[in-house]
Amino acid sequence: xxxxxxxxxxxxxxxxxxxxxxxxxxxxxxxxxxxxxxxxxxxxxxxxxxxxxxxxxxxxxxxxxxxxxxxxxxxxxxxxxxxxxxxxxxxxxxxxxxxxxxxxxxxxxxxxxxxxxxxxxxxxxxxxxxxxxxxxxxxxxxxxxxxxxxxxxxxxxxxxxxxxxxxxxxxxxxxxxxxxxxxxxxxxxxxxxxxxxxxxxxxxxxxxxxxxxxxxxxxxxxxxxxxxxxxxxxxxxxxxxxxxxxxxxxxxxxxxxxxxxxxxxxxxxxxxxxxxxxxxxxxxxxxxxxxxxxxxxxxxxxxxxxxxxxxxxxxxxxxxxxxxxxxxxxxxxxxxxxxxxxxxxxxxxxxxxxxxxxxxxxxxxxxxxxxxxxxxxxxxxxxxxxxxxxxxxxxx
Amino acid sequence: xxxxxxxxxxxxxxxxxxxxxxxxxxxxxxxxxxxxxxxxxxxxxxxxxxxxxxxxxxxxxxxxxxxxxxxxxxxxxxxxxxxxxxxxxxxxxxxxxxxxxxxxxxxxxxxxxxxxxxxxxxxxxxxxxxxxxxxxxxxxxxxxxxxxxxxxxxxxxxxxxxxxxxxxxxxxxxxxxxxxxxxxxxxxxxxxxxxxxxxxxxxxxxxxxxxxxxxxxxxxxxxxxxxxxxxxxxxxxxxxxxxxxxxxxxxxxxxxxxxxxxxxxxxxxxxxxxxxxxxxxxxxxxxxxxxxxxxxxxxxxxxxxxxxxxxxxxxxxxxxxxxxxxxxxxxxxxxxxxxxxxxxxxxxxxxxxxxxxxxxxxxxxxxxxxxxxxxxxxxxxxxxxxxxxxxxxxxxxxxxxxxxxxxxxxxxxxxxxxxxxxxxxxxxxxxxxxxxxxxxxxxxxxxxxxxxxxxxxxxxxxxxxxxxxxxxxxxxxxxxxxxxxxxxxxxxxxxxxxxx
Numbered sequence: 045x046x047x048x049x050x051x052x053x054x055x056x057x058x059x060x061x062x063x064x065x066x067x068x069x070x071x072x073x074x075x076x077x078x079x080x081x082x083x084x085x086x087x088x089x090x091x092x093x094x095x096x097x098x099x100x101x102x103x104x105x106x107x108x109x110x111x112x113x114x115x116x117x118x119x120x121x122x123x124x125x126x127x128x129x130x131x132x133x134x135x136x137x138x139x140x141x142x143x144x145x146x147x148x149x150x151x152x153x154x155x156x157x158x159x160x161x162x163x164x165x166x167x168x169x170x171x172x173x174x175x176x177x178x179x180x181x182x183x184x185x186x187x188x189x190x191x192x193x194x195x196x197x198x199x200x201x202x203x204x205x206x207x208x209x210x211x212x213x214x215x216x217x218x219x220x221x222x223x224x225x226x227x228x229x230x231x232x233x234x235x236x237x238x239x240x241x242x243x244x245x246x247x248x249x250x251x252x253x254x255x256x257x258x259x260x261x262x263x264x265x266x267x268x269x270x271x272x273x274x275x276x277x278x279x280x281x282x283x284x285x286x287x288x289x290x291x292x293x294x295x296x297x298x299x300x301x302x303x304x305x306x307x308x309x310x311x312x313x314x315x316x317x318x319x320x321x322x323x324x325x326x327x328x329x330x331x332x333x334x335x336x337x338x339x340x341x342x343x344x345x346x347x348x349x350x351x352x353x354x355x356x357x358x359x360x361x362x363x364x365x366x367x368x369x370x371x372x373x374x375x376x377x378x379x380x381x382x383x384x385x386x387x388x389x390x391x392x393x394x395x396x397x398x399x400x401x402x403x404x405x406x407x408x409x410x411x412x413x414x415x416x417x418x419x420x421x422x423x424x425x426x427x428x429x430x431x432x433x434x435x436x437x438x439x440x
Numbered sequence: 441x442x443x444x445x446x447x448x449x450x451x452x453x454x455x456x457x458x459x460x461x462x463x464x465x466x467x468x469x470x471x472x473x474x475x476x477x478x479x480x481x482x483x484x485x486x487x488x489x490x491x492x493x494x495x496x497x498x499x500x501x502x503x504x505x506x507x508x509x510x511x512x513x514x515x516x517x518x519x520x521x522x523x524x525x526x527x528x529x530x531x532x533x534x535x536x537x538x539x540x541x542x543x544x545x546x547x548x549x550x551x552x553x554x555x556x557x558x559x560x561x562x563x564x565x566x567x568x569x570x571x572x573x574x575x576x577x578x579x580x581x582x583x584x585x586x587x588x589x590x591x592x593x594x595x596x597x598x599x600x601x602x603x604x605x606x607x608x609x610x611x612x613x614x615x616x617x618x619x620x621x622x623x624x625x626x627x628x629x630x631x632x633x634x635x636x637x638x639x640x641x642x643x644x645x646x647x648x649x650x651x652x653x654x655x656x657x658x659x660x661x662x663x664x665x666x667x668x669x670x671x672x673x674x675x676x677x678x679x680x681x682x683x684x685x686x687x688x689x690x691x692x693x694x695x696x697x698x699x700x701x702x703x704x705x706x707x708x709x710x711x712x713x714x715x716x717x718x719x720x721x722x723x724x725x726x727x728x729x730x731x732x733x734x735x736x737x738x739x740x741x742x743x744x745x746x747x748x749x750x751x752x753x754x755x756x757x758x759x760x761x762x763x764x765x766x767x768x769x770x771x772x773x774x775x776x777x778x779x780x781x782x783x784x785x786x787x788x789x790x791x792x793x794x795x796x797x798x799x800x801x802x803x804x805x806x807x808x809x810x811x812x813x814x815x816x817x818x819x820x821x822x823x824x825x826x827x828x829x830x831x832x833x834x835x836x837x838x839x840x841x842x843x844x845x846x847x848x849x850x851x852x853x854x855x856x857x858x859x860x861x862x863x864x865x866x867x868x869x870x871x872x873x874x875x876x877x878x879x880x881x882x883x884x885x886x887x888x889x890x891x892x893x894x895x896x897x898x899x900x901x902x903x904x905x906x907x908x909x910x911x912x913x914x915x916x917x918x919x920x921x922x923x924x925x926x927x928x929x930x931x932x933x934x935x936x937x938x939x940x
Contacts, residue, residue, distance in 0.1 A: 086878070102865050106857075111618075283922035292538075340765055342763050344761070394762045424873050
């Protein structure tokens with residue numbers, strides 16, 4: 045062995061020793077630091093943490109192209125652009141806030157009261173119950189995959205989660221809080237102060253909790269609710285045994301141009317994110333809902349609603365904007381009962397051209413329901429916190 | 441007498457034997473003469489300027505799977521791997537064939553004028569549904585379906601040709617969300633909406649097709665870069681259409697050339713479904729351009745269409761639907777080059793009739809424009825009888841002869857993802873639901889997996905394919921056998937490579 049090699053070898057060992065030494069020291073350090081932290085420093089499943097401490101979405105659909113970058117197409121099509129890049133701490137803080145009834149005026153309701161993870165992040169009601177158990181006008185939509193949606197609310201009146209959440213938070217008939225009260229309450233809780241400091245490390249030391257920090261954290265948590273590992277997805281990625289014959293038949297009815305479901309509930313998200321007038325009935329006692337007509341100030345959109353994603357649809361009965369249909373079977377049957385059959389006599393709606401008379405058989409309707417149930421995946425359901433900084437019980 | 445009878449019988453016998461031998465000889469020779477799969481290299485004789493590598497590079501390279509009368513085409517598709525060719529022999533096949541794989545070719549074999557026929561009996565929705573890339577479907581007769589003869593959802597690099605399609609419901613050939621495709625030499629009739637419907641696609645050539653007795657002949661909707669050439673559209677309600685439908689996720693139609701087509705006698709009564717876009721097309725419409733931009737109409741023969749030869753309208757006029765704030769409804773920069781137009785507008789209907797009557801004309805014009813839109817031009821305006829094109833300037837081009845195709849010069853490639861990326865996507869997108877560093881989720885922490893299977897990715901692959909319950913305090917891991925072999929190895933290697 046020549047001298048050179050020897051020197052090289054020993055210096056490598058030396059370097060290694062130094063490296064291991066610093067590695068362990070720094071590791072120990074971070075461990076002591078971790079004891080102090082309140083929030084999770086790992087990204088939730090479905091996300092990878094980058095060097096800037098941002099959680100970036102990772103899923104198997106990122107293998108595919110997407111026509112015109114819009115995330116609509118067939119089985120192997122990429123998803124629409126996602127809202128990601130929140131820090132793990134913001135996401136985790138959002139989780140505490142989401143389940144904390146301290147967010148409502150009288151401390152009785154949390155976001156999860158209407159968006160219960162056990163009910164597909166919906167509430168199982170035809171229309172939700174607001175402040176003092178009053179009946180609201182519309183059904184709570186599921187929050188699964190909400191990070192991919194460009195417009196929020198059934199009528200699309202919000203374009204960001206931050207904008208969206210201010211309505212329920214501060215609406216008299218929903219959570220009935222006020223910005224001042226919300227800030228006072230949260231700022232009075234030591235543990236929340238620490239958590240916000242951790243989630244927003246760039247702000248001045250000892251600064252107060254601010255509204256936009258609350259909004260951002262809740263948005264971060266909602267954006268982490270990803271459901272893309274259903275049986276259907278396994279089929280889509282090429283494992284054709286994932287679906288049984290009935291489910292495959294249902295899928296073919298779903299995407300055929302007779303039933304036309306996939307024309308609006310377009311894979312991979314199972315919504316094309318457009319607004320459509322399909323003429324569903326309101327449950328008894330509820331007034332006709334003009335929907336997106338109000339948002340866009342356009343009478344041609346009277347009765348239009350945002351096409352909802354069908355992922356985890358099995359979990360979110362009852363269905364449609366005011367929950368008129370109790371089961372999936374009833375819901376799919378609506379589409380074959382005649383164009384405009386449920387439109388009130390005094391309404392003159394411009395029904396969407398895909399709503400027609402497909403004459404689906406009972407057999408086909410059953411298969412459609414079989415297929416819809418393959419869109420269920422709740423493997424990334426987040427944990428409900430055991431205790432909350434407010435000391436209140438997490439409410440769902 | 442007797443001998444003549446015998447001779448006669450003998451002669452007949454000989455003749456029969458001759459016919460028999462001849463027939464069987466020729467039959468077998470026709471069978472061997474059935475062209476071998478040309479894969480995608482074949483275009484049409486005459487159109488030899490084709491330099492598109494699309495077709496060439498995607499040539500057939502796999503197994504041949506034969507389907508004979510009495511067997512199922514879908515079973516063959518199930519067996520097929522990318523690159524395979526499925527050849528279907530004459531016979532009746534009543535089925536819905538769906539192709540969720542890439543690079544599968546389906547080729548009918550026509551023998552003695554007998555076609556492999558897909559018959560939906562008005563009970564089955566679609567004959568062919570595909571979602572894969574690189575799908576070829578040719579030489580089929582398709583009849584009596586309820587939805588479509590051939591529908592594509594997001595398959596790129598498709599070829600649909602030489603099919604004979606009659607009354608297949610809503611559409612005949614309908615690729616949707618596809619990029620780079622060729623639809624040629626198909627004959628389609630009696631379709632209740634569009635016979636050929638290119639929907640939300642890019643880079644599609646529609647050439648040498650015959651479409652007749654349909655509501656719409658050929659429709660380019662919310663699609664870009666399309667060439668509609670050498671087609672014969674006759675006796676439809678409307679012959680050729682290029683338009684924007686509001687409310688769809690992809691909002692635009694532009695860069696469309698309608699060239700060298702026969703657009704003749706499109707006067708069929710409209711039998712479109714109530715509420716459909718085409719239900720509003722007046723019978724007698726040769727070409728309809730609605731809200732589409734940068735459409736060039738060149739060298740067509742447009743005659744005998746009783747309403748108008750060419751109608752150019754905005755959405756507000758042409759299609760009273762729910763509005764879409766993101767759809768721009770004006771047809772801009774339409775260019776009309778030389779076309780043969782006469783005998784159009786003999787029996788105008790509806791609004792066009794009313795409008796023409798205000799011009800003291802009881803006939804519809806060759807060219808009718810109404811509503812918004814700017815930048816449109818025309819060559820030799822004075823040749824035609826026109827309405828509403830006073831603001832059209834002189835065309836800045838004479839022809840489009842340099843544009844041979846709208847297809848892409850190479851096949852649209854699949855998104856390229858490296859093995860590491862697949863491993864990473866799989867780990868974070870799937871495994872991370874149960875495995876993470878430093879914490880116990882549903883499964884053991886990732887560093888434990890690393891330690892146990894250090895340097896042994898195959899061990900991970902074997903385990904996740906068929907997991908065993910190893911630990912009393914953990915549930916059993918669900919098998920990840922649905923992942924491809926490639927993804928399994930990629931994720932195993934990725935897990936072992938993560939430094940934390």
